[in-house]
Structure formats: structure tokens, C-alpha cells
Amino acid sequence: MAQQAVTPQSVDFSKWYNEIVYKADLCDQSPVRGCLIIKPYGYELWEAIKGGLDRRFKATGHQNAYFPLFIPESFLKREAEHVEGFSPELAVVTIAGGKELEEPLVVRPTSETIIMDSFKNWIQSYRDLPLLINQWANVVRWELRTRPFLRTTEFLWQEGHTAHATAEEAEAETMQMLEVYADFAVNDAAIPVIRGRKTDREKFAGAMHTYTIEAMMRDKKALQSGTSHNLGQNFAKAFDIKFLDQNNESQYPWTTSWGLSTRMVGAIVMTHGDDKGLRLPPKVAPIQVVIVPIFKTDDERSVVMETVDRLSKELSNAAIRVHVDRREGQSPGFKFNDWEMRGVPVRMEIGPKDVQNGSAALARRDMPGKEGKQFVPQAGIVAAVQDLLVDIQANLLKQAETLREENIHDVKRYDELKDVIEKGGWARGWWAGTGDDEGRIKEETGATIRCIPFAQPGGKGACLLTGKESAQVVLFAKAY
């Protein structure tokens, strides 16, 4: 297990990312093109994400269910924009049980169509509404260029699908679920996000409109981290879903869908990681505290381990996720580097002197060197660690916020936008352009409109491209 240096972020961020996800043991390459193996450490991180979201979904009245992996090809074709958006990316089963299938089966790229087919049976009356369903599942999109967690052929996600009696309720649901995502991102993953609406050009295939949370990575590129779609009556009409309202009149319901995927793992890596490795927010970290015992002789070992085991138990009883590094044949220095690479928020060192003094050394992953190190009494270790975890969680969020604030620039003209994008940053400006204008800017600068932020300055201004008067600012950035 050689510990080679990582390419610094400043040299090549993309290379840094590709090295770090493997070195931190989050994932492994697979023999299947574009597919990823999620290793135990990465999967535990995903389980923490799942847990945080699932709790919030249930608290807002949603129930989990499971629908088939396979979708009859004809289903996808029912919603015109939807099939156009997804057909280039489909994986198709044509042979099953040794025979060619009469109708090919698509491996789900998303489940609107197969779920709407059920909603048609489940919804008869206004009493059946709202219908609030979520699914945890794997989906497949045959991507040409893939990157670990950020874009993989198969990925894990959740997809919510709901139906409502009125347009207003559907809109409220779409907004509520975006807020759930934002709440998770900010409070659990320590990722400050900007809430906004996608332009028509960037919205989900088949949606009336799409809301998004956008996060700034450490290279100042944007990562779309979760989306919530108001599907209007598009899918209800395509699948002929109708209900009798309170006046006994037949109506199409209004539906929504919203999804967040293993991409969030990539977002956490690129928001917080540094040249030494991951820096995981305590709330989602698989291991919150790692204890590294330090000793030379067998005698020392036995006194040190006694203390280590006792403290480990105390922390564990307080529901702190603690791990003792019992590996033999590895130096403390090797272990320090290894746990820094894996981004464990707090490292506790216990040596013979600490035993003697009744103290423990605590080192913060978010503060390098002496500044982040302190000696605390073993008595009261639980409270000390809990406080430290709260502090680290807040500090990671603050650092990310600062980076973001420093790198969003207001621009008035297209050349200013080009300049900001070229130097690395997000450009915010008044916008009244068309979808074609967006396309041209993407071609010329690589940047897209990430969203029309909910937080607007108010008033009006001249469009940075066309000079036309506009009532909204948008955010341009290069994105993953």
C-alpha cells in the first residue's frame, strides 16, 4: 500500500478528482463500460445520504414503492419530448429466456412512464390524491463520456413521483421537494446550493418546468445536485390518467417527479476535498472519529489499548461513529495520511503520555497542522468530540460559502461574461435571450445557464447579450 502523492487541485482538478475517488477507497473501476463499483466506504457514504433523504421524504408524507426495471419500448414513446430526450441513451434487452422478445424492453433511464401506467389504475377519485410515491433504484443511461459518481452508465438514485388534483398543489410539491434537497445539501452535506429554475433549454425532457439546486465545486464549475420537475398534465394526458373531482367531473391530475443520485457523492468530494484527500462533513461521514493508538513496546501497547477501547466504547455509546485503527505493521504517520485521504473529520491519538495525563489528542481534518490540534481531558471526551463535530460541520459549510461568494461575478456585457468564465467563476447577469442564444454562448464559452435563481435582485436591467430589457438575472457557469 504505497502512499503516492495526489495531483494537486491547482495543477489539474479533474485529475485530482479521478485519483482521489480511488485512493480514498470510494469506488473501483468495473469491467463494464461506464459502470462503477461502489466500494464499502463509498457505499456507506451513499447510505448516509439515503438515510438523510429518506427521513425527510417520509416526514413530508411520501411512501416508498418499487416498480419494474424494464419498460416496454412503446411506453417511452407516449410522451413525445420524453422519448426524444432519452432515446439516444437507452440500453435495450432484446433476448430473454433464450428467445428474441416480441417487444424489446428498455432498462429504465427514469421511471415516469412505467409509474404513470400504475397511477392510471391507482387514481380514480380526488380521494386518491395526492399520491406521493418515492422509489430507490438503479437506472441506466448509456453515456459516452463517464466519470466516477458524476456520470456513469448505471447509477443509484431515488425518484419521487406524485400526482395532485390541482396545478397549485403540484407546484407546491415541486417546490417542497426542491427545498428538501436544499435542506439536505446545506445541513447534512455542508454544500451551499443555489435554488432556481432551469431555462426551457435545460429542463427535463417532458417537464413543464424544472427546479434545480446548483453547487459550486472547488474548481468553480457548477454541479447540478438535485432536480424537481413540475410535469404539468403532460404525462397524465399521455397515459390517460383521469380522476373524478369533488363535482364529479373528470379531470387530468398534475404530476411531479424529482431525483437525486449517487452524483451527490461526487458533489461532496469536489466541494470539500483538498490536496490531502477527502474532507467529509461529520453528518454524512461513515467514520466520524478514528482513533490511532501510538506505542512502541508491548507494555505500552497494553496500557494504550485499554484506554483506546474504553474511549471508543464511550463514543460509540453516544452514537458517534468511531473506528479504531488496529492495523499492525503500519506506522502512525502512514495511518494519519490514510485517514486524511479518507476524510475522517476527527482523528484521536492516544499514546502512553496521554494515558498518563488522562488526556487525548484531537486533530481536525478541516484545519491542518497545529492550529487544528488540541489536547482534551479524557473525562468529558464525548461532549468535546460532539462539539468538535458540530464545529467542523459548520466550518466546512462556511468555507464552501466563502468560495462561492468570492467567485460569483455580476456581468453587464457578453465580453465580461466570457472573461469571468475563462478565469473560472460564475457570471450573473440580466438575461432576455433565446434558447438559441444559450446554445451559441455554450459553444463559444462552454458555459450554460445553470438556473434562474429564486433570489432575484428585483427591478429590471439590460440583457447582457441582446440589450433587451429583462426582469430576471441568470447564472452562467461551466458545469459537470
Added chain:
Amino acid sequence: MAQQAVTPQSVDFSKWYNEIVYKADLCDQSPVRGCLIIKPYGYELWEAIKGGLDRRFKATGHQNAYFPLFIPESFLKREAEHVEGFSPELAVVTIAGGKELEEPLVVRPTSETIIMDSFKNWIQSYRDLPLLINQWANVVRWELRTRPFLRTTEFLWQEGHTAHATAEEAEAETMQMLEVYADFAVNDAAIPVIRGRKTDREKFAGAMHTYTIEAMMRDKKALQSGTSHNLGQNFAKAFDIKFLDQNNESQYPWTTSWGLSTRMVGAIVMTHGDDKGLRLPPKVAPIQVVIVPIFKTDDERSVVMETVDRLSKELSNAAIRVHVDRREGQSPGFKFNDWEMRGVPVRMEIGPKDVQNGSAALARRDMPGKEGKQFVPQAGIVAAVQDLLVDIQANLLKQAETLREENIHDVKRYDELKDVIEKGGWARGWWAGTGDDEGRIKEETGATIRCIPFAQPGGKGACLLTGKESAQVVLFAKAY
């Protein structure tokens, strides 16, 4: 929502099952042949099963990971018995991203091959062993005859995959995981199971040997409820996995795999259900207590609901899964039937008289009529309900045990076996026959050897078919 009568178990058990899984809202039919939609109530039951197992897997040192859905066709072919066993059931992706694939991708029917390909990279030294991995996933086997939960084209399961330095450790792991399954079945699902070994004819394709837990359903047919395979060095050799042992010599590790699926939902239904619907063991029941408020006037409603809300909160605070049936326009009688159908262990009725008396009526799902009904003081309701849940859990297990004990018959000759199988029951007898003999008996009686039970009478006896002396008894039964 009409409440039609269910076909009684005594008339047609199979029909009863097929009706009940839909009426109890566990699942729905899907438009994809052989695939099932798991509805929220069924999925919550599966989540309880997952929770009970995952906790046990982690307590025995296993970690979750995730491997690709797709397996290159060539991988499956590396282990000869394995491919022979699975190839008739495969679903194959031949087209992806609009193009024909050079090598078709099989949708995983089980993941030994794709996981062993990773193990080859992860295992270099004895220090990397044991490697203890579990995966929660969907798998696909193209079955000709399908039944909800029992046999579906796509199903959800967990599959454990481990590698060990010695044959002894692999055997101990195989046994340990069978014990984990048995512990879950008996203590959480209230399903008494018989632990045993499969004959060579019935073992997993590619295994050295397979252990199983077998349960008796209420129609006296057997259901294989979980299996644990000792794969010997078969897969290690097929995938060229080697490690350096402590003497620095190159060795093949010994591997195991073990799986339990959504079939367990079917096992719970068929072990406990009766003509009124499901009867769910409290430990896995999505709802443990349902409260049905009873009132006629608005005044009554407001006093009743005040008490209902208070008691519901008390139970919920004590981590009891409670649901208040607030539906309007449905009679209490309708609601009682509905919750009986869904198998909720305890029904609490609160009417104006109960409010006045400070009491609550509790009805047990496992005891019909007056016998199962009691009035308890509202003070101390939590303890009363907790005791009741423990009692119901034990009673369901006991009833299932009694049924099983009464329907396992010792047989000495083949005609006795035929008789037992024909009347409905399991036949236990000395056995020294061949795989071909098993095939003949299956053809003539429909029964297979479910297992060679670990619990053996000792001594020797004459084989029920061949008369040859044998040291082991086996269990014959018709099975799902």
C-alpha cells in the same frame, strides 16, 4: 372499495394466496411479463426484512457494496456449472446507445462472476482476508411461470459474497450466515425453519454445497426461504483469484455466497395468513397498532379524536408503529375488515364510552372474536400494547411450529412417502438414493428432497426407496 370475500385456504390455497397479496395491498400487477410492482405496504414489509437482516450482517462484520447490473456474457461462462444453471433464464442487452454491442451484456441473475472479477484485484495477501461483502440489489431470471413474490422475473434481494484463507473458515462462514437467516426467520418473521443441506441435485449451480432454511406453508408445501453456499475454490479458480499466504506461498481462497429475497414476503404471507387476510408478526409489521376512532356526532368526534391523538402520540413516542385510521365515509366495520386483511397485529378502538371510562379496546389479529378482545386502562397503554405485541409474536411462531410438527411424518417405504405427499405433508425417511432416484420421485409424486436436516436421529436405517443402509434421513415435500 368493495370488500369481496376471499377464496378460503381450504378451498384453493393457491387462489387464496393470489387474491390476498393484492387485496392486502402488498403489490400490483405490472405490464412487464413476470415483473411485480411492490406497493408501499409491501415495500414497508420488505424494508423491515432488510433492516432485520442488515443489522445482523453488520454485526457479523460484513460491509455493503454495489457492483454493476450488467455482466459481460463471457464472465458467466467461466464457471461451467454456473453458466449451465443460469443460461436458460438470462435477459440480455444487445443494443445500447443506439448501437449493437460487441459483447452482449447479461442482466445479473446473481453476481458471483462480476464480484469475483473484483475480488481478484482486491485480494493479494492473507492480510486482505477474510473479505466480507454484501450487496442489496435487483436481479433478473427469466422464469416461465411466475407468482407474486415467490417467483418473479425481477426480484429484490441481498447477496453476500465472501472470501477466506482456509476451507474451514469458508465453511464456518457458510454456516454462520445460514444461522443468521434462521435467526431472522424464527425471531423476526416468526417462521420456524428447518436447517439443512441440499442434495447435489438441488444445490446452487457452481457450489460445492448449499445449506438452506426450509419453511412449511399453511398448505403444507415447503418454501426454501434462504440459502447459503460454500463455493469451495470453484470460483476462485475460474477467476484466477490468488493470495500469498503467511508462508509466502500462492493459494486460491475459498469463497461463499448467500442470498435472501423478496420471496420472504411470500413466506410471511403463507406461514401466517388466514381466510380474513394477512397476519403479520409484530417485529416486521409496517403498522403494529391501528387506532379506529368510533363516533356518531361531531361532539363525539371531537372528544374521541382528542383521546386518539394523545394515545397515538404516546405509542409513537415509545417506538411503536401506530396508525390512526382517519378515513371519513367508511364505517368502523369496514375499517376492521380492512385492517384484518392487512394483518395489523393490534387494533385499538376508541369510542365515547372508552373516553368516559379512561379505557381502550384492544383486539388481537391472531385471536378471533371475543377471546382476542380486552379493555385496558388508558394509563399504562404503552406497556399493555408492548406486552400484547410480544405475546402475538410468540403465538404466531407457536401456531406455525404446531402446524409443522403435526405434518412431518416418518416414512419407511416409498408407498408411505407417496401417501404422505398425496395427503399433504412432509415425509422424513432414511435415504441412500441417487440424483436419478430423486428425479424419478419428483416425477411420480411432485416432491423433492428439501434438505438433509442438520438435526439427525443418529444411527442407521434402510433407505425408503432402495433399502440400502443409510446414515441420514432426508425431508421430502412438494415445494414452491
